[in-house]
Structures are given as structure tokens and as C-alpha cells.
Amino acid sequence: MSKFRSIHFVIAAVILLGGLTIYGLLSSSQIFHTQSLSSGKYSTSSSAESITFATSSEPIQPKRLLIPKLNVDTDIEPVGIDVNGNMSAPVNWRNVSWYEPGFAPGDKGNAVFAGHLDWAGNTAVFWELDKLSAGDLIQINGDTGSLRYVVVLVEEIDYQLTDTASIFGPAASSQIKLITCDGNFISGDGTYEKRLVVTARLIASPDG
């Protein structure tokens, strides 16, 4: 009988280890990302350098967000702040939210978009946001036109950052900020310890 028990323990241990290994593999990209990007570190790729940035443009009411590199093509939900005074996340985890009281795409300032990393057991719209790097293109479509942005900065910041003027405030040119969760999950706080913030600058349209 003890032999049978031993077999049970071995099987259980193998399954448990296997499960943890799978979990580790699935999470590894996020952990690697956390370690590979230090706060404030950024680079500009050669492709970004060849692009002509624009200071501003006629602002648009954003409807869809496209990130070709990540195969993201999603609806945009205008939001405000939640009960905690934070920018609201999108209701639909497949969508991204846009902080409507702030700047609109095209304005000389930061238009801020947030998307879930994961939700209800699914990888969400910004699950692979950490794969973006300087030079990648992002497009915002509105009813009155489209604006194209190029990634210039990928950074991690603490989720408890209190002075968020650099995220939501004015800027020298039209920029967008894409935000999602990052780092390790803090069970006690019910959130991740970091936020991944991708900054992209408006580029001049081909016709000028």
C-alpha cells in the first residue's frame, strides 16, 4: 500500500512541477521584459530617425487603434476616472480606453490609451505591448481622419506614481501614451507592480 502512496506522490510532484514549468514559460516574456527595460531607458531606431515628426495636427475623436506589429486592431472606449481617481480601464478587455478629459490625438500633448494585459483568464489586447520598440508604427483612426505615430520610448513606471503630469499632461508635440500592466502581480493590492508605458510621437502625413 505504501508503494501505491509513493506512486501517488511522484505523480503529483511531476504534475505540479510540470504545471509550474508551463506557468513559468508562459510568464517568462513578461519577467524578461521587466528585467530588460530599466525605467526611463529608451532608444530611437534608425527607422524612427528617418521619420519626420509633426508638432500637432487637427485633433480627432479616436475610434480605433491599430498596431500592425502586434496585429492589434481594436475599438477605443472614451473614459474618465474611476472611483480610485485613476484613469478607467476599458470595460471590454479586447478594447482600449482613451482618457477623454485629457488630450485628443493630434493635440499638442499626451493622448493616453490604456489596455488590459490579461483579463478573466485571457490574454488581453496589450498582452504583447512589451514587444514594441522604438520605430514601430501605431495608427489612430477617427471619424475625421487618421493619425500615425511612431514609438520613441518604452518605459516601466511604478503603478503608484502620483505625479502623472508627464503621462497625462502637455507635451512639446502630439504624442500618445499606451499603458498596460507589467511586472509582478501584487495580490494584496490587486494589481501589477508596474505599468508599461509606450510613448509614440505624431509623424507628418505623407502629403505634408
Added chain:
Amino acid sequence: MNNTTYNLIRFISAAAFALTLLTLPTFAQAQSLEVTFEDTPLFNVGNFLPGDSISKTVTVKNTSGQQQAVEAASANQYDEDGLGDQLDIDISAGGVPKYGDTLADFLTAGNVGLSSIDDQEEITYTFTVDFEETTGNAYQGKELGFDLCVGFAGGQMSCSHVPDDSTNGDNGGTGGSPLPDADGDGTPDEEDSSNDPTVAGVSTTTAPNLSSMLDNLDGALRNLLSGLGGSIAPEPRVAGAQDKYPGLPNTGDNSRSLTLIGFVFLALFSILRLSRYLLKRKIT
């Protein structure tokens, strides 16, 4: 008089005195005029930006027994940076404009007639200050200040200094022009004892002593300008700019990880049950 009675009288006196002090800031009554302020201070403005506007009301009731003309004036003005050219002041009553100009012009206009007021009539004046939308960065961090004086035409215009512990500290410390001189004798009225009706015998029906009300009114308006000067950081209004920015969004619930762990344990449990079943069959 025993101690208990003495203490009771002291208590009642102190309470009455305290009640009087509490009432004075919001309601002042003279022999012939009552002034009620919407707030105390009337204005307390912070972070005043180009395009911003603020309105407050002051209610005046004439109890002098005859018709009067209400006037307003300024004193102790200081506007070294020319901010007054970027601010507009409008005074209206019942939606009817009574006065409107740049604050800079108001500060140099002397006595400004607002309206006539019949005996027992009550008029609510709305004081509105606008920050011109086109103002640029040149006016960031600038200050101005003045005391506001109100009285009946031809009567005493008395302005007391606002205590230095107003919202911006000593705004009056920059000097400023002399107090209004309603009687034209060359002496600022506050310092001119000849204008004190109790001394000079000026009839309270024609020259009511407004000093107690003016203490409140000019203090209230002084606070407005203290707010303008001390708390305002003039900067161009930018579409999308916020006075306060939100915190960062919560965009993950880690449920993918939790779900994965759940599946692991479910699989573990199922395999254990299966192995137990198989072992049992083997035994039997």
C-alpha cells in the same frame, strides 16, 4: 452676587461676544445700509487660468430712509506687472450691467457709480472677474491687489486695510495709492476723522458710516485679489490640460495566471483519482 451668577453672566457675555464675531464676517449692518456677502471671503480663487471667470454676489439694502446712489472705488492698488490689463471686472445687478472695464482701468477710475437704491430696496450686485483668454505666458506668476470701497455718493468712502494674514500674506505691503477721498479735502478718508459721522456730525442718512461693512467688503475683495495674486499661476489654457491628473489605470487581474494554476490543480486531482481507480482495479 454669588460665584455661580457671576460665572453665568461671564459665560453669556463671552458667548454673545463670540456670536457677534462669528456673524460679522458674513453680515454687516450699519444704521442705514445692510450688506450681505455670498461667501466669506467673497472670493477665494486659486489656480486662475486664462479664460477662467468667477462671479460672486453682494447684497445691499438701503435702510437710510431715502434714495441713495451706490458707488464703488479701489484703494491700495498694486499692479506692478500689468496683470490688471488682462483681467476684466464686471458689476451687474439683476442681470443689468452696471460697470465693466479692465481691472487696470477700474483701479484708476476713482469712484464708480453702480446704481441708485430706493429706501428699503435690496439690490444684489454680481461681481465678475474674467481672465482674458488670450493671455500668454508673460503673465505667469504675476500678482496684483487692491482694496475695494463702497459707499453712497457724496458720502464717506472709507477703506480699512485688510489684515496681513489674508490668504496671500502682506499684499498691501507694496504701498499703493492713497485711500479714496470722497469729500475732496485731500486727506484719505480712513485717516480723515472729519468724515467720521460721530465726530463731524455728518448725517447718517446722507453720509452713512460704512466702515464696518467696508471692512468686510474690501476684505472679501482683497481676498479675491490675494487669490489672484497668491494662488494664481497664469498660464495659457491648453485644450486637454487638467488641473489634476488621474492615477495610472489598473489593466490586469492576473486571472490568466490564476486560471492556469487552477487548471494545474484540477489536472493533478483528476490524475490522482484516475491513478487511484486504476490501482484499485489492479488490486481487485
